[in-house]
Amino acid sequence: MKQYFDTIVSGIEAKIAADPMEKTPRKLYALEISRLGHRLYSGEGVAWCGIVAPFDLLSAMGVTSCFVEFIGAMLASTGIAGEFLEEAEHIGFTSDICGYHRSIMGAANKGAMPEPDCLIATTTPCSGGVAVMENLARHFKKKLFVLNIPRQMSKSSVAYLAGQIRQMAGFVAAHTGKPLDEERLKEAVIKTNEARAVLEEVYELASSVPSPVNSRMLANFGIVITLLLGTDAAVTVTKAFRDDFAQKVATKTGGVPNEKTRLLWIQNRIQFKNPLVDMLEKQFGAVVVIDELNSITWDAIDPDDPYTGMAERAISIPFNGDGSRRIENLKKLAKKYKVDGAINPCNWGCRQGSGARGLISEGLKEIGVPVLNLEVDCVDTRSFSEGQLRTRIEAFVEMLG
Amino acid sequence: MKNKEKIGFMCAYTPLALIDAAGYAPYRILPSEACEDRAGHLLHDNLCPNIKKILDRALAGDVPDLAGVVFVNSCDAMRRLADAWQHVRKDDRIIWIDLPSSIDAMAHAYVQGQVEQMGRTLLSWSGSPMDPMAVEKSITSFNRICAHLSELAPAFASGAIPGGYAAMQALYNKASTRDFTTTLEEIEPMPGKTPAPKHDAVPVYLFGNVLPDPKAFDMFESCGAMIADADFCTGSRLFSPVTGGQKDVYSRLTSHLMTKPQCARSFDPALPGEIAKTTLSRARAVNAAGVIGHVIKFCDPYLERLPGIREHFKKNNMPLLILEGDCTLRSMGQQRTRIEAFIEMLM
Ligand code: SF4
Ligand code: SF4
Numbered sequence: 001m002k003q004y005f006d007t008i009v010s011g012i013e014a015k016i017a018a019d020p021m022e023k024t025p026r027k028l029y030a031l032e033i034s035r036l037g038h039r040l041y042s043g044e045g046v047a048w049c050g051i052v053a054p055f056d057l058l059s060a061m062g063v064t065s066c067f068v069e070f071i072g073a074m075l076a077s078t079g080i081a082g083e084f085l086e087e088a089e090h091i092g093f094t095s096d097i098c099g100y101h102r103s104i105m106g107a108a109n110k111g112a113m114p115e116p117d118c119l120i121a122t123t124t125p126c127s128g129g130v131a132v133m134e135n136l137a138r139h140f141k142k143k144l145f146v147l148n149i150p151r152q153m154s155k156s157s158v159a160y161l162a163g164q165i166r167q168m169a170g171f172v173a174a175h176t177g178k179p180l181d182e183e184r185l186k187e188a189v190i191k192t193n194e195a196r197a198v199l200e201e202v203y204e205l206a207s208s209v210p211s212p213v214n215s216r217m218l219a220n221f222g223i224v225i226t227l228l229l230g231t232d233a234a235v236t237v238t239k240a241f242r243d244d245f246a247q248k249v250a251t252k253t254g255g256v257p258n259e260k261t262r263l264l265w266i267q268n269r270i271q272f273k274n275p276l277v278d279m280l281e282k283q284f285g286a287v288v289v290i291d292e293l294n295s296i297t298w299d300a301i302d303p304d305d306p307y308t309g310m311a312e313r314a315i316s317i318p319f320n321g322d323g324s325r326r327i328e329n330l331k332k333l334a335k336k337y338k339v340d341g342a343i344n345p346c347n348w349g350c351r352q353g354s355g356a357r358g359l360i361s362e363g364l365k366e367i368g369v370p371v372l373n374l375e376v377d378c379v380d381t382r383s384f385s386e387g388q389l390r391t392r393i394e395a396f397v398e399m400l401g
Numbered sequence: 402m403k404n405k406e407k408i409g410f411m412c413a414y415t416p417l418a419l420i421d422a423a424g425y426a427p428y429r430i431l432p433s434e435a436c437e438d439r440a441g442h443l444l445h446d447n448l449c450p451n452i453k454k455i456l457d458r459a460l461a462g463d464v465p466d467l468a469g470v471v472f473v474n475s476c477d478a479m480r481r482l483a484d485a486w487q488h489v490r491k492d493d494r495i496i497w498i499d500l501p502s503s504i505d506a507m508a509h510a511y512v513q514g515q516v517e518q519m520g521r522t523l524l525s526w527s528g529s530p531m532d533p534m535a536v537e538k539s540i541t542s543f544n545r546i547c548a549h550l551s552e553l554a555p556a557f558a559s560g561a562i563p564g565g566y567a568a569m570q571a572l573y574n575k576a577s578t579r580d581f582t583t584t585l586e587e588i589e590p591m592p593g594k595t596p597a598p599k600h601d602a603v604p605v606y607l608f609g610n611v612l613p614d615p616k617a618f619d620m621f622e623s624c625g626a627m628i629a630d631a632d633f634c635t636g637s638r639l640f641s642p643v644t645g646g647q648k649d650v651y652s653r654l655t656s657h658l659m660t661k662p663q664c665a666r667s668f669d670p671a672l673p674g675e676i677a678k679t680t681l682s683r684a685r686a687v688n689a690a691g692v693i694g695h696v697i698k699f700c701d702p703y704l705e706r707l708p709g710i711r712e713h714f715k716k717n718n719m720p721l722l723i724l725e726g727d728c729t730l731r732s733m734g735q736q737r738t739r740i741e742a743f744i745e746m747l748m
Contacts, residue, residue: 156514
């Protein structure tokens with residue numbers, strides 16, 4: 001993987017040096033994410049984390065951190081997850097478990113996951129995510145800290161989580177030898193807020209008709225960009241998207257020419273290469289204009305009280321708490337982006353997500369947005385039945401008119 | 402005595418004494434095979450069958466009148482059940498216990514807040530005044546139930562009291578679905594019998610999550626097992642006594658939730674994979690010749706920990722058989738040959 005990230009970094013850097021026009025937002029984004037990948041695999045001061053860990057705080061400490069599911073997605077997108085999934089099954093992980101987690105355990109067992117200095121689990125979004133962190137801590141014989149994310153926002157729940165984040169900083173310092181400098185944390189929070197403000201513009205622009213995005217541009221974006229929060233990279237990348245979108249919106253240039261149908265993608269993208277999104281665009285002019293996690297559910301963080309703001313941010317993610325909160329967020333997005341329909345891949349093995357399938361469909365139906373529920377393992381190609389999925393998607397988009 | 406109103410619950414982390422103290426009967430909504438399979442439509446087929454079968458009961462109208470329902474934030478499946486429950490039974494009043502996965506002083510303070518809130522809510526429903534003495538009394542009754550059940554289990558398992566472990570499981574089921582007084586009235590007069598050694602059966606330790614069907618235990622025994630001890634959330638795990646010397650009853654109940662025998666969803670981050678060691682030492686403590694893990698399909702907290710458990714047992718030469726079930730005896734029946742072969746191997 002290290003070589004993979006290195007090749008992407010040097011490739012994009014060379015292209016941009018040769019032709020500044022190559023500096024597209026998606027390339028800048030890929031560059032920064034690959035730089036992070038490079039650091040992760042260079043093996044110094046690394047913390048493997050759960051999805052809602054405060055990455056800006058960890059950055060301020062000089063600790064390279066990443067949620068482990070990112071590695072599962074990378075393995076799938078590069079087409080090498082198969083051998084790790086098989087390894088996981090070989091060591092006893094059933095294929096009923098989320099593919100992200102299986103591929104990570106397989107990779108760890110095959111020595112393809114860098115050894116961390118410590119680990120930070122987050123109890124949101126899923127029970128499987130906490131278990132995989134416990135397994136990794138056992139595998140690497142490294143210390144684990146658990147951030148218990150309360151299910152609801154209240155004064156006491158925020159204070160509880162804020163206290164845990166504060167404690168976590170001490171834990172990370174003890175295991176990486178990198179103490180937290182409160183001034184650097186303040187600076188990181190200011191950068192987080194700057195990126196947050198630009199992100200709001202990005203999402204506002206993306207909701208225009210026609211949308212400046214195509215179906216791939218902001219795939220996985222809302223969740224992955226959190227890895228860059230607190231750094232200049234997040235500001236650079238978000239600004240690049242904003243400027244590109246602003247120019248497209250001003251000239252009414254769609255990300256896909258002749259956008260006919262607008263779609264909302266619920267939760268996980270299918271991480272391995274597959275023709276479905278291309279088919280949607282080419283055959284039907286149907287564009288995924290919004291992904292569920294491409295929205296901001298938290299307020300700017302007070303640099304003088306960062307722990308409270310970070311706690312509120314983690315509690316606010318739509319996968320946390322009651323399903324009704326998630327459904328309200330989906331409805332809001334569906335209306336804002338004027339979507340005609342929604343696709344829910346229902347990642348096999350994701351109880352958190354697929355268990356909400358029926359209520360999500362009913363909720364969106366109430367506002368006239370039909371949902372296509374699929375049966376896909378978003379990481380494992382072995383159960384991918386392209387023909388069947390094509391037929392179902394075709395029928396759905398035709399029905400949308 | 403007038404029948405008490407019921408408070409529904411589904412998770413072994415529910416503080417039953419608090420329900421009793423507020424004047425209600427705790428009523429565990431157990432999964433049932435009797436209702437039509439319909440929950441998969443609202444949830445997903447890949448959710449734990451315990452949860453689906455509980456929802457099937459709600460969909461079929463097979464749940465008695467409830468004064469309210471307590472949900473514990475125990476796992477993804479339970480969270481999704483809570484969503485679906487509120488959709489199907491819109492009028493039910495809900496109490497949440499937001500239970501952290503790991504245990505420390507900060508978590509204690511947070512959970513105590515939840516337990517106190519639960520007490521306040523129950524009392525506001527019942528119209529009773531807040532009375533720590535009533536909670537203390539209920540804790541005592543609960544502990545009496547736990548003590549009797551833990552004495553009865555080996556007596557049933559060894560055949561000293563007829564009925565086998567199936568009768569014990571039937572008692573657990575009754576004790577989790579009715580008020581404390583009725584339970585005590587039934588179990589206190591039961592004879593205290595010294596477990597007799599069973600020379601014709603192999604001592605086996607059982608563990609897992611949900612296994613309420615008494616017939617399942619009959620099956621283990623008919624395959625030649627003597628159930629030396631069993632750790633399920635539908636059995637002894639629900640009935641572990643409230644210990645601790647804190648004066649404050651809420652603090653005691655909180656310590657209880659955080660330290661009682663744990664389901665795989667709770668763990669100590671300082672000791673990753675400890676569930677394997679705990680399970681092995683409990684099996685060794687009762688001189689089990691082998692261990693059978695019965696885990697509900699699609700239960701992430703267990704499925705993700707099983708490889709570690711297998712590895713640890715292998716290293717320590719303790720025979721282990723893992724069964725995946727779906728809360729029906731049909732699925733258990735299919736495993737009969739494996740169970741028989743396992744017990745034979747232990748002989
Ligand atoms: S897909 Fe679901 S189970 Fe898998 S990591 Fe994401 S939230 Fe967790
Ligand atoms: S059996 Fe597992 S998944 Fe089902 S409710 Fe219990 S802990 Fe959750």
